[in-house]
Amino acid sequence: MTTGDRSTSLTDLARRGFSRLTEADALLGELAELIGVDRADLTASASRAADPDEALSGLVRIARRDAGALRAAAQDAASWRAVWNLAGASLGFAEFYLRHPEELVHLAGAGASLPGDDEMRAAMLDAVGVRDGFAESGGEDAWVALRVRYRSILARIAAFDLAQDEPTAVVDTVSARLADAAGAALEASLAVARTRISDPAGGSAAFPRPQVEATLISIIAMGKAGAQELNYVSDVDVIFVGGSADDEAVSESRAIDIATRLAVQTMRGISGAEIEPGLWEVDPNLRPEGKQGALVRTLDSHLTYYDRWAKSWEFQALLKARAIAGDLDLGEKYVEAVQPKVWTSAARANFVEGVQKMRERVTDHIPADEITRQIKLGPGGLRDIEFTVQLLQLVHGLSDDRIRQRGTLAALDALVAEGYIGRTDATAFERDYRVLRLLEHRLQLRALRRTHLMPVKPDELRALARSSKLAETGEGVLERWEATKREVRDIHVRLFYRPLLTAVAALPEAERSLSTAQAHDRLTAIGFRDPAGALRHIAALTTGLSRKASIQRHLMPVMIRWFADGVDPDYGLLAFRRISERLGSTPWFLRMLRDSSAAAESLTRVLSGSRYIGELMEWIPESAAWLDDEELLRPRSGISLQEEARAIQARHAAVDDAMRAVRALRRREMLRTAMAGVLGVLTIEQLASALTTITEVSIQATLRAIWREVVPLDDDALDFAVIAMGRFGGAELGFGSDADVMYVYRANGVAPQRAHELSVKLVAALRHHSEDHRLPLDLDAGLRPEGRNGPIARSIEAYTEYYRRWSLSWEAQALLRARGIAGSVKLLGAFFEMVDAVRYPVDIDPHGLREIKRIKARVESERLPQGLDPARHLKLGPGSLSDVEWLVQAMQLQHAHAVPGMRTTSTLGALESARQAGRIEDADAEKLREAWLLASRLRSANTLLSGQTSDALPTDRAKLDGIGRILEYPPRSASVIEEQWMGTSRRARRVFERLFYG
DSSP states (O other), X not given: OOHHHHHHHHHHHHHTTOSSHHHHHHHHHHHHHHHTOOHHHHTTTGGGSSOHHHHHHHHHHHHHHOHHHHHHHHTSHHHHHHHHHXXXXXXXXXXXXXXXXXXXXXXXXXXXXXXXXXXXXXXHHHHTTOBTTBOSOOSHHHHHHHHHHHXXXXXXXXXXXXXXXXXXXXXXXXXXXXXXXXXXHHHHHHHHHHHHHHOGGGTSOOOOHHHHHHEEEEEEEOHHHHTTOOOSXXXXXXXXXXXXXXXXXXXXXXHHHHHXXXXXXXXXXXXXXXXXXXXXXXXXXXXXXXXXXOSEEEHHHHHHHHHHTOXXXXXXXXXXXXXXXXXXXXXXXXXXXXXXXXXXXXXXXXXXXXXXXXXXXXXXXXXXXXXXXXXXXXXXXXXXXXXXXXXXXXXXXXXXXXXXXSSHHHHHHHHHHTTSSOHHHHHHHXXXXXXXXXXXHHHHHHHTSOOOBOOOSHHHHHHHHHHXXXXXXXXXXXXXXXXXXXXXXXXXXXXXXXXXXXXXXXXXXXXXXXXXXXXXXXXXXXXXXXXXXXXXXXXXXXXXXXXXXXXXXXXXXXXXXHHHHSSOHHHHHHHXXXXXXXXXXXXXXXXXXXXXXXXXXXXXXXXXXXXXHHHXXXXXXXXXXXXXXXXXXXXXXXXXXXXXXXXXXXXXXXXXXXXXXXXXXXXXXXXXXXXXXXXXXXXXXXXXXXXXXXXXXXXHHHXXXXXXXXXXXXXXXXXXXXXXXXXXXXXXXXXXXXXXEEEEEEOTTSOHHHHHXXXXXXXXXXXXXXXXXXXXXXXXXXXXXXXXXXXXXXXXXXXXHHHHHTOOHHHHHHHTTOEEEEEOXXXXXXXXXHHHHHHSOSSOOHHHHHHHHHHHHHHHHHSSOTTSOGXXXXXXXXXXXXXXXXXXXXXXXXXXXXXGGGOSSOHHHHHHHHXXXXXXXXXXXXXXXXXXXXXXXXXXXXXXXXXXXXXXXXXXXXXXXXXXXXXXXXXXXXXXXXXXXXXXXXXXXXXXXXXXXX
């Protein structure tokens, strides 16, 4: 060949799609010589191959092994096109024909039509020589023959698929044939299994052949195989049903034993390790009780299980059940018996939970680095489509048997015909489904392996584009896939949620809308407990011609979905309606909802997840604006709050006016902090600090406001101060925490009795004016000397005398978290100079320490609410807040004088200083810290969820799950939270008992 001829030849190869031109030129010459066919004829079909280079490489390897088989294929134009298409799209088929070149003969006429079910079943049974249900051989040779014949049939299906100019149009037909082929393979494998278990030479303990003949076994296909939507290489989910055809020949229990052995051997024939690779996995784990359950059951045993113990998702899994092999009469009886249970599952009490669990299983096990490449399970993938259609079927199929279809596309057509979805949306959904299934088919053809991952290598993407005919280039097929995913992510909303609006609002809809009853069912299915109320709220929000109603109509389908994903969708929707009505047509609110999906989703999250937030937002609806900017959710500094509080005092001369403004400030900042906590903007430490600062500023502002009213100018020399105690003093407040305080005064020349009277009046005014019926602030002085029996306020001289002469050990302990927060700075300095000697003694009195331990034991026995499991009490139970705090405080009393770092009001700060000083082991300190933090988080989350203060971990699973959602656990984590608290508190309790009482 001249240089010019060679150049022309390479140009022609490039035009036909080859990329490794020099290599291809050499291989074509070798192939032409091996099989005696002209080069031009060899490449006539190359341009249609997905990867001409790989195809040519595979053909040369086959020719080197058996040139005659390939030569014969080249004589038939249809066979030759099929060979190029198969080898170009599938390295797996190239390997298959390399192992079995004699199978090329079955490609005669391939590509023009698909083999029928009867034809495939006959071919499979013929391959293993089946007569009267038994194969000629039960040996490994039969399994090899079965697998070879199956792959030969699979090649004919693929040849037809690859020959189509519009392969998306035949996705459903191809999938149905693949499911039929799987059924034929299972039938043939079952025949081999019968021979194998009744023939001692087969290597298994034998059953008498008459007993095997009298044993009934039916193989029920589930999932894609049941729906006739199978992939080229996909797990085939099955359930086995067994029984006896003749009780005299074989008892029922014996028949089940035989059927179980048949099931095991049937599965081995399909996927066991042999010379010829397995076909696909046969997965029987959807059977009753899953992996723990019997492999084979009688029909009655199945029905008993479904009637008594089955969960909702198990009925949903049966939606696609179809008898595929074995005794088809028995299989049909099984399907006929379970179908009514499938369609009544939506009425079960736990239906919503079952549906949600189904959704979660979609992504639970996807590795993080694969999510964006997943065609099946990732966002906008096939499972999103299948889930949407199936959920619509289950919701409406209860009362409408016309939509009870197994297949996704058939169900979609039925849903359109019966008016549950619009034709435009359904057309888009069907198109996307076909595109994704085609991509999945082509990826699995590539290596004849189960995969759902979009490739990343350029040559693989190019081959995918050519084999799918969805684009000209690899970049093009990626763009098509991304566009499809985006549409699928949105289409669930269009199909499932948007029709709800047409049931309740006067909207211009060209297509039939849902009836009120159907909308009611749909809302129930997604988690609304009061669907009638939800429909009223939706109608109120979306009805009318105003701009506000128009925007709400556009937003509501998406927001309904977000509410449904929340803890309490009913309350969330109600609160949203109230806030929307309060804000009216406020431009910024409507603009935020329309333009910021993140803010709108955050709004649904906080409203459906926290009654505490919802109730406050109804009074402060403008707070919704914070959701559009995370910085606005962060707590304001103490300095800025103080400045605002002082400005309030300057603007309002009257106490009542000033206090209304102070209460508004506190509510606003508590709401800000709550929203930040629920949305994960703050840690528990930051949250406690913010709540403490808000409370301090509120008390300081209140004291300034009432001073002018209570203390006359003649008595203005009086010094007065407020001391924070307990968790308030430790800057460890949570939502729902009381503000423990003590009050101290110094006369400074005011008559002692007058000073006392004024101080008592100040305390009364503080308590009165800090009251807030919407957001209570309880100033609790129970930790003062002598407790509730002591004076509400004392002079510093009285405190000094009391602590010198009469104070008890628990009172010194209480002072460990005392911290000045309002009033005279000089007075506070003098007070703490005096009490430091009390709370940080040089030597602790052993009797006092024993008294502290006695009081702790009494608190545990007397203060826990009756009837409550102590292990669930987050404040007083074993391993709870009190255990950690009392132990740390006992250590402070003993060691803080010598260890300056322990002279802190912070529980965790003192614990860390004790650890650094070697007063407690690292492991013990960590267990205590974990318990304290978890208890604090659970207490606050409990209050945020319900809007009510409680120290008990709820027993109600829904409330526990709601707490978990606030703490950013996955949905349905009630048991996880419970187990985590019980384990954490148990470990902390062991440390406490050893160090506190030991």
